[in-house]
């Protein structure tokens with residue numbers, strides 16, 4: 001099967017894929033609530049002849065299809081969850097649930113994988129096993145980690161795993177990737193600085209948590225500037241600073257919420273150590289106490305070299321002259337697929353969602369997945385499965 005016949009075959013199903021995507025779009029479900037979505041996925045996989053496992057990591061689904069006697073296996077992953085956003089697109093197939101919306105295009109990712117499922121089931125032009133992984137809760141709550149804890153790679157061993165994200169602002173279908181870190185780790189320390197507080201007219205009788213917290217915010221800026229290797233990406237953003245109730249009252253506490261991002265485990269560790277030392281030390285220097293709840297979020301998404309070269313080669317075969325973007329640096333947003341890449345070799349890449357003015361950014365109320373990307377992305381997944389599990 002060549003890339004052009006794969007494309008032709010998938011194009012013949014473009015209308016059906018669009019219909020599936022529009023249906024999923026109308027009924028968005030938040031993290032770990034993807035019951036309807038996972039039922040639709042399971043039913044379609046079953047219809048196509050996949051062995052279907054439901055309920056992995058909550059609402060996760062895995063579809064398995066083997067062909068020939070090959071022992072190799074590949075995992076292809078899509079995410080299914082929506083976001084708590086009120087959709088404003090005005091589209092005929094807009095969300096029917098107020099306050100919930102597929103604003104990250106996971107309706108598209110799910111449909112793409114179902115498109116690949118149909119192609120692979122009908123053609124069976126591979127020798128080995130394909131595991132299609134539909135995960136819950138990519139946004140913030142770590143559905144990938146839950147599936148792994150639930151035995152994902154023990155029950156469904158994968159020699160490599162692959163996933164993509166649609167990317168608004170890049171031309172339709174544009175393939176972008178880099179070996180090594182492609183997305184950042186994100187951690188969220190929450191800091192509470194406490195002091196005795198007191199009357200605003202008598203500062204000498206109190207220790208002021210607001211002044212201490214303000215000094216902490218400033219001192220934290222020295223970590224990236226002075227402690228991190230200047231060639232390593234890192235972010236320390238204090239996103240919230242809450243304290244006080246009246247201008248003449250020195251409050252008893254101040255609360256900071258911080259977003260900490262890094263691209264390698266050593267830098268991640270350094271940031272955690274320095275933040276804790278600075279928060280404690282500066283608070284103490286101001287006569288206050290500090291408590292830190294340092295929540296570790298998603299790790300960095302790190303692509304392995306061979307699998308990245310492989311995914312890139314498939315894109316080059318499919319896209320001909322369409323230039324491939326070799327990303328010079330990671331993006332500092334984070335991605336739950338990172339957990340799967342900690343467990344298995346693999347590659348996470350981006351595909352352009354279109355660059356017209358109508359192509360809004362992810363997580364905005366007027367965003368929509370580009371239907372024209374469905375066939376392109378399903379082709380990429382399908383050809384990766386055929387190439388990874390090539391017949392002798």
Ligand SMILES: [Zn+2]
Pocket residue numbers: 103104139362363
């Ligand atoms: Zn998102």
Ligand SMILES: [Zn+2]
Pocket residue numbers: 104105106138165
């Ligand atoms: Zn997303």
